[in-house]
Amino acid sequence: QSVLTQPPSASGTPGQRVTISCFGSSSNIGSNTVNWYQQLPGTAPKLLIYNDNQRPSGVPDRFSGSKSGTSASLAISGLQSEDEADYYCAAWDDSLNGWVFGGGTKLTVL
Amino acid sequence: EVQLLESGGDLVQPGGSLRLSCAASGFSLSSYAVSWVRQAPGKGLEWVSTFSGSGGSTYYADSVKGRFAISTDHSKNTLYLQMNSLRAEDTAVYYCAKGTVAAAALGWFDPWGQGTLVTVSS
Secondary structure, X not given: OOOEEOOOEEEEOOXXXXXXXXXXXXXXXXXXXXXXXXXXXXXXXXXXXXXXXXXXXXXXXXXXXXXXXXXXXXXXXXXXXHHOEEEEEEEEEOOOOEEEEEOOEEEEEO | OOEEEEEOOXXXXXXXXXXXXXXXXXXXXXXXXXXXXXXXXXXXXXXXXXXXXXXXXXXXXXXXXXXXXXEEEOOOOEEEEEEOOOOHHHOEEEEEEEOOOOOOOOOOOOOEOOOEEEEEOO
């Protein structure tokens, strides 16, 4: 059971907008920033969003992050087939004194 | 260019030991936190351990505390993970990932290495 809670799956058709939620608590998301990682099939994870809502250079502006209280969300607009991947949220947990990840959300582009 | 290259993954029997290495290039391990994150077959990401860049503080997940030890060799700019008393549930691909600041609790993981597979089985 992961400390951060994500839906196991999400789906959408090309061009649609999808959102992936990440629920935590006051010791992690509620007091620290959230990062999102994208893992394409058979590859290592890659940073997608940092500091709740910042995009690294090279990440399309179709990807956006937000946070409110103890939950965070990743939104993908203009869905493309190459967005099919696993997405993970992560944050530092002050109580556990370590990093915690969500269980991951498998995004399928129909 | 910042790069991380893991090695040392292997098939090991339960109760055995293994040492993983992560060779860093393009930055100094003494200036950044570096972490190990693992992924069991078909499962999600699990943080394992972090070595902070300043002062060398170490942090461990409860699942590995007392069995695993993280360390660095600054002369080789290499991160290590000594894994003892290995269990079947430690079977995973182990990734090393660079932090963005020296403090373990801040920043994010970027980039990640390609991973090395550890299989614990008799």
